Amino acid sequence: GEDVEQSLFLSVREGDSSVINCTYTDSSSTYLYWYKQEPGAGLQLLTYIFSNMDMKQDQRLTVLLNKKDKHLSLRIADTQTGDSAIYFCAETLYNQGGKLIFGQGTELSVKP
């Protein structure tokens, strides 16, 4: 079935790296996404990865995909207080483009 799971909370110190993890169950995922949501705001697309890729790097963000274990991670280097937000992992399935299946979100707290 369709299920995406994330740990609920992560707390780091400013300047450290943050790693947010996500697992999914459906092997027919085509794209996997990371979205950021700040209080009272909509969702901001941070990055995405096609399911046949293992890694994608975009400035401070690194996405790792382990398709065998159905595990996705987002690493934020040099985490700043402005990175404090809720981060959502999401997937789309083959032939269902536009329908995103979201995890519950991980609340990242960055302490100065």
Added chain:
Amino acid sequence: DAGVTQSPTHLIKTRGQQVTLRCSPKSGHDTVSWYQQALGQGPQFIFQYYEEEERQRGNFPDRFSGHQFPNYSSELNVNALLLGDSALYLCASSLVAGGLPNEKLFFGSGTQLSVL
């Protein structure tokens, strides 16, 4: 270049009433999807509109309906409101290319609906 815009930003209704939420997609986009985000949860897919037709639907009752206009804007209607319909309603837009929706979905800031 305007992004996805939604109106109104906040809305208060009472049980049994009907509500209409509106969405204008990002310039150049032709596909609109609607999501419901309950407090503390991830967004849940309601439905998607393309070429003025509902193309996909999530597990939502018929009380939830929608429409897409020729200019690609969209409305979400909810009838017979329940307390449990209180949530943030998000609209996302994308572009169909080669018959498949583009992988990039852009979200609006949402409409916060409170049902009393």
